Amino acid sequence: MVARQHLPEAQPGAIGRRGENLPPPRCLNCLLPALTLFLCGCTDGAPSSYQGYIEGEFLYLSAPQAGYLKSLDALRGSRVAPGQAVFALAGDPDAESLDEAQARADAARERLANLAAPRRQPEIAALEANLRAAQASLSLAQNRLGRQQSLAERHFVSPASLDEARSQRDQLQGQVEAAQQQLATYRAALGRSAEVRAAEADLLAARAQAAQMRWRLDSKTVRAPAAGEISETYYRVGEWVAAGVPVASLLPDQRRRLRFYVPETALARLQPGMAIEAGCDGCVQPIRGTIDFIAPQAEYTPPVIYSRGSREKLVFRVEAVPLPEQAARLRPGLPIDVRIAGR
Structure with a gap:
């Protein structure tokens, strides 16, 4: 005959698997005050960094005249200097007209x-x-x-x-x-x-x-308006290119920007001209820049009234221009952590 096990007496304040009352764990009672203090500290203090990424503003190079693609002088991924030829269309019959x-x-x-x-x-x-x-x-x-x-x-x-x-x-x-x-x-x-x-x-x-x-003949040779990198080419030599259709895309050095998002509570402390520093995975030294744009409206607006909880979901887009000597090394889409310099 198997001995019958005795269950502990029911204690108020806890519900067991079968509905009976169980005592609360002692470790949870100890962690609740600490967790409350931790959450209060996180919500009251401003974050030390903001999430963002590198943004590239591309230029799409095209010729105002139509013609066959005669040469592709700058390949995809190569760097070009200002005034360097990127591609050229066949000059006939504009050469004879000239x-x-x-x-x-x-x-x-x-x-x-x-x-x-x-x-x-x-x-x-x-x-x-x-x-x-x-x-x-x-x-x-x-x-x-x-x-x-x-x-x-x-x-x-x-x-x-x-x-x-x-x-x-x-x-x-x-x-x-x-x-x-x-x-x-x-x-x-x-x-x-x-x-x-x-x-x-x-x-x-x-x-x-x-x-x-x-001018018609010279415009068939398209040159780089600024120093940068050829991101993509869309035609091969010998193909017909219509007027105004891009043949290559250029990412100028001065068109690489730092874009990040700040909560609504931190917006009042930011203004154009402030210095920022950004870090990324594999970056040896911080990326430095200057804020030159703050979005006038929120990127995300919940379809509810602005309660305290919903205001915390509002974020504003902030953009900064990096230092010229660092801009050429920045790759679009690279995630970054941005912090305000001096904080």
């Missing part, structure tokens, strides 16, 4: 120079010789006319001969005047002032068209 526009500009410049400049000296000398010959012929015609008038008064010549001599004198007089005007024109700028201004306008228009064609 040559045509440049030829038109050269022709307009030559026409303007021809209108604005006087004739060459040998041409002017030839016109002067023609003028002297015309003046000599006029002088001879005038002498002949004088003799014919003298003979006509004595009725030795007919009136027709006198009229012929007078007509020849008038004709040679007109030739002298024409030679004088032609010489004056050649000595001055060839053409009128309006023609010169029209030629200048044609030259400006031709140069503007050539500059436009040169």
Whole structure:
């Protein structure tokens, strides 16, 4: 016959497996005051650090013109300097259009120079010789006319001969005047002032068209606007690239930022310009930066009234710019622990 075990007497304050009262453990009674003090200390004091990550603001490089991808000068993961070529599209037919526009500009410049400049000296000398010959012929015609008038008064010549001599004198007089005007024109700028201004306008228009064609051709070679790292390339050499479609993405050094979140209770102690320090897994030295942005509204708003418990769930986004000498080593997405410098 098995002896029957005696159960302990029921104690108020605890409920057992079958509903009977059990005494509370002595160790739990000892830990409750300590746990209460620990929780109070955690809720009353501000946290020593805030969780965040490295954020990268990428630039997507594209060309305003369409064309076949001619070269990919910066590979994925490589660093580029400001002004370094990243990729280039084929220049045809913009290169031929530039040559045509440049030829038109050269022709307009030559026409303007021809209108604005006087004739060459040998041409002017030839016109002067023609003028002297015309003046000599006029002088001879005038002498002949004088003799014919003298003979006509004595009725030795007919009136027709006198009229012929007078007509020849008038004709040679007109030739002298024409030679004088032609010489004056050649000595001055060839053409009128309006023609010169029209030629200048044609030259400006031709140069503007050539500059436009040169910009179209130069824009097919895309260069890095800042120092940074090529994060990704989206096309291969020989593929057709539409206008405005990104071919590569660039992560500039100055576009790497420290982004972290602070609770609503700590927001009043932060302001732009404050120095921060961040640590990460594997970081030999802390990452230093300066706060330059604090979000004007909370990132998370519970759909309840703002009780004390719900306000503790509000967090605000804060961003800081790292030191330039440390920015190039920061990788986007890297988790960090941020603390305010001097705290």
